[in-house]
Amino acid sequence: MRLQMSPGLATVLSLITCISCAFETTAAIDIPLEVLGHVNIEQLPTITVQSPSSLIAFPFDESFPVTCEAKGNPEPEFRWTKNGQEFDPFLDPRLMKEENSGTFVIPNNGNLTEYQGTYRCYASNKLGTAISKEIEFIVPHVPKFPKETLEPVVVEEGQPFTLKCNPPKGIPPLQIYWMTISLQHIEQDERVSMGLNGDLHFSHAVERDSRRDYCCFAAFPRIRTIVQKTAMSVIVKTTNAILDRRPSLLTPSGVRSETKLVKGEDLKLECVAEGFPTPQVDWVKMGHQLPAKAKLENHGKLLIVPRAEQEDSGKYMCKAKNPLGEAVHYFTVTVEEPPEWESEPQSQLSMIGSDVHIKCSASGSPQPTITWMVNGLPLEHPFPQRVFGDTIVLHNAQAPNSAVYQCEASNIHGTLLSNANIMIMNLPPMILTKEGEDYSAVEGKGVMMHCSVFSSPPSSITWYVQKDSTESVEGPRFTVHDNGTLEIYRVEKDDTGQYTCLAKNTEGTSAIDSMLYVKGKLLKKRSGLPSLSFCLSTEFVVEYEENQWEPGNWKELLRVPGNHNSAVLKLHGHVDYRFRVSGVNTVGRGPSSEPTERYKTPPAAPDKNPENIKIEAHLPHEMDINWEPLLPIEHNGPGLEYKVSYKRQDMEEDWKEHMVKRHSFVVKNTPTFVPYEIKIQTRNHQGWGPEPKVVTGYSGEDFPSSAPDDVAVEVMNSSVVKVSWTRVHKDKLNGHLGGYRINWWRLRSLVDSKKSHGDKHTLTFPGDRNHATVPGLTPFSEYSLIVMTFNGRGNGPGSHPVNFKTPEGVPEKNPVFRVTDVQKHTVSLAWAPPVEPNGILTGYLLEYQLINDTDEVGPSQTVDISNPDTTKWILRNLEPMSRYKFNLRSCTTVGCGPVVSEECTTTLETSEGHWKISEALNTSKTFHIIDGLEPGTEYTVRLVPNNWVDNSSIFEDVIMTKSTGISTQGWFIGLMCAIALLTLIVLIACFVNRNKGGKYSVKEKEDLHPDVESQGMNDDTFCEYSDNDEKPLKGSQQSLSREIKAGDSGDSLVDYGDEDAQFNEDGSFIGEYAGRKEKREKRASAEIKATIQTPA
Secondary structure, three states, X not given: OOOOOOOOOOOOOOOOEEEOOOOOOOOOOOOOHHHHOOOOOOEEEEEEEEOOOEEEOOOOOOEEEEOEEEEEEOOOEEEEEEOOEEEOHHHOOOOEEOOOXXXXXXXXXXOOHHHOEEEEEEEEEOOEEEEOOOEEEEOOOOOOOOOOOOOOEEEEOOOOEEEOOOOOOOOOOOEEEEEOOOOOEOOOOOOXXXXXXXXXXXXXXXXXXXXXXEEEEEEEHHHOEEEEOOOEEEEEEOOOOOOOEEEXXXXXXXXXXXXXXXXXXXEEEEOEEEEEOOOEEEEXXXXXXXXXXXXXXXXXXXXXXXXXXXHHOEEEEEEEEEOOEEEEEEEEEEEEEEEEEEEOOOOEEEOOOOOEXXXXXXXXXXXXXXXXEEOOEEOXXXXXXXXXXXXXXXOOOOHHHOEEEEEEEEEOOEEXXXXXXXXXXXXXXXXXXXXXXXXXXXXXXXXXXXXOEEEEOOOEEEEEEEOOOEEEOOOXXXXXXXXXXXXXXXXXXXXXXXXXXXXXXXOEEEEEEEEEEEEOOOOOOOOOOOOOXXXXXXXXXXXXXEOOOOOOOOEEEEEEEOOOOOOOOOOOOOOEEEEEEEEEOOOOEEEEOXXXXXXXXXOOOOOOOOEEEEEEOOOOOEEEEEEEOOOHHHOOOOOOEEEEEEEEOOOOOOOEEEEEOOOEEEEEOOOOXXXXXXXXXXXXXXXXXXXXXXXXXXXOOOOOOOOOXXXXXXXXXXXXXXXXXXXXXXXXXXXXXXXXXXXXXXEEEOXXXXXXXXXXXXXXXXXXXXXXXXXXXXXXXXXXEEEEEEEOOOEOOOOOOEEEEOOOOOOOOOOOEEEEEXXXXXXXXXXXXXXXXXXXXXXXXXXXXXXXXXXXXXXXXXXXXXXXXXXXXEEOOOOOOOEEEEEEEEEOOOOEOXXXXXEEEOOOOOOOOXXXXXXXXXXXXXXXXXXXXXXXXXXXXXXXXXXXXXXXXXXXEEEEOXXXXXXXXXXXHHHHHHHHHHHHHHHHHHHHHHHOOOOOOOOOOOOOOOOOOOOOOOOOOOOOXXXXXXXXXXXXXXOOOOOOOOOOOOOOHHHHOOOOOOEOOOOOEOOOOOOOHHHHHOOOOEEEEOOOOOOO
């Protein structure tokens, strides 16, 4: 097969002589040891080891070595600068040094701050000076939050607020946590989240946000330090109703912002919104899909693109939305790069009198600044060097021009430093390969014979073979490589012989001999008859590889029929190609041919324009034009640009044109939503691309300016309505019609005349339509409803609200249904009415049935309870020791609702006691007093949740009331003290009267005010417990707000006598004590106090 190509691609392989380029492109000049063994060659110094650019003095390290090692001939001497000033480590006795080394060690003796600074090492000998990168020695301070007094944050329920962290600066990475004083993490969710700067944002406040111990902790793991900010207090003032609120962004502020980061860093964009209901956040990249590696964290508020690349630059948008509207923010992201070598200066060994070119160029964003130095000093004029752009030229270089040239490329993101050792000298050829090497090869295979040469100027290498006569090696099977090696392809028997490598330059010649032995092919015998198979290729595959953008990556270019042996290739301009061909037959694809020599096509004008042009409009009065850029190989030459042309479609006007290098353009100050014609054409330094196609797009949308009219509601049944409206005129849409949205909310239940604004609900109906169905409504309720249209910008105004009522339906399931007492022939049941009766309750339908474990099943019996206020029932005449199932349904005039069931087994005998259940208690209480208990009696006490539906309990205990003893009772001691006090008062009064000489009647009757009795519960009261934080029990419903007050502890004389108790004239007490104590004994009470600890 023959590949047809231009003459520049075809090369005849008849290499006989190679001019050695050794040591001209190496990164550093290392004189081989074999050379140094024969001749003493002076060498420029080279830095071999140095400390990293940043050296952090961690407090737990014992010492900090600042390293600088170098080599050269003569041995280099070292010196240092600190912050640009001379610094001699040998003058400081506290530093540890080594002889013949530039390294010094800073001990951690507590005086580290004085060593903080930027250091640079200089290694010098008589030929020149090499320098190290700058080494910054950083002594971190211990980060601390300032001592401060923080006022409580007072916020109304439903309003947003933010707790500032403002962490101190320290050695990164910084990790921030929000916790309580007891180190419990503050729970974060869609409503509560921490921003990138550590602030804690609350989309809207709720009552449980009130607490006094919000603490921000800043952790610096590299210095093993955690610091805590002063605790912050939040007070949330409750309100009767939380008003719905459109979203707005807590962070970032404004509509637009710019973000710059370094290539390889993680791109982090955040949008934290406030509003009610809590807004949801969506992310888009304008004109593109979000990067495949992008991920969302922090409940969608944080967009992370790991290891950002240049293609991750562009415009991003976050959109926070809830049923009332949306808020957006645009991020312009620029991925910048630290300096990166495009052409790093190379050390060179050059001959005297030659022109030496030292090139230094670097890429980066921003574009790096290039600084040249020679032997560590700035390049100044006059100097034998000339600078042409990014290249220094030494014209007619001489031995004194030998030096170390430094090139430093720097931008705000970093610095690159390269030392290039330029040696100017003449040396005769020195062959480093051993004399008399023997080589063996198999016939038909290849072999390589080595000849490594060191010289200046470079030597020409020629190989000869000794046969009948000495003749040079030539022909397509022979190649002499740049390093002097001779390669022979498809070795033949006649290639056996002695070969000579001759190296020659202006300073002399040198030669070595080698021997090549060729062995015959090895044949492998196989059992059975020989077989031969051969199949012609059905097609050929031509592949290419280019070395600029994807070196080493072979790509298919063309398939050629099997009966062809040449092909004309369509190539891109300004590309350095290689080609190879492989055959394909019915068995499969064979191995590829050897690659051709490289062929570089000349630059040409672009032969295509951008594709996938997208016109988007995210803001009014703007139009974003984005397109898919040309691949680098499609540029066809340097200087690719795009010409963006646009004009209004509905007006006669000239094309407006702009030249850009990026693949996006924003047209500003456009009218709202008008059609434009757009075309994009490519251009490079060679000329314009083909004439582009015209595409049509629209400028930025704005919110619709009109609401639907004639909104009407038709009630279909108790939970579904049909809504109709008049369409919004297209002139009022201000954009592409997205569809219509219906918002509705429940005003009240018709059972309760009090209105309360319920949660807002939204249904979206895409497309152009004038009616829709709204399902899922609550029966027997009053609703309000509005209709609005929307486009790509957002919602338009809402229509006038329309109120409507839904008819009655069947009630919901009863939330509570339980067995409260079980006896031999009776079962007591209790229940709670449905939360949503969906109409006016007419009563309950109670069914029960015998369901013993045997096959015996009794008939279903029904009790029709016509009083809707009834919540308890006792079933009588049941079988003892039998299992029953009970079904309960609530009913309205429409029908009865779903069934709630319970089961229990009757007892064998009637128990002496029965359970008494209290009403719901206030959960803020931590104890409850039960009166009316018998002295010396055993009681079982249970604490159960208000919605208790089985036999489980939160707390259960058995107590024994004490037997009453008079002498040990508090009331008895109080009674005795009261009698003694009254007697003393009467005696004093009598004594005073007698001294006056007369007798006066004592008051006939004392108005003794009875003691205020403890306001206990009735006989069926029970206690309910709460934790110390006064939180409701988990799973319990809201208890009644009635507060149970403990009775006063004082006793009254009325407790021991009738209201007409009298005193004699001498002040003695007439009332009888006997017979009164029985009444008091029967009033024994038991106080139960417990604390329930709620799990954190």
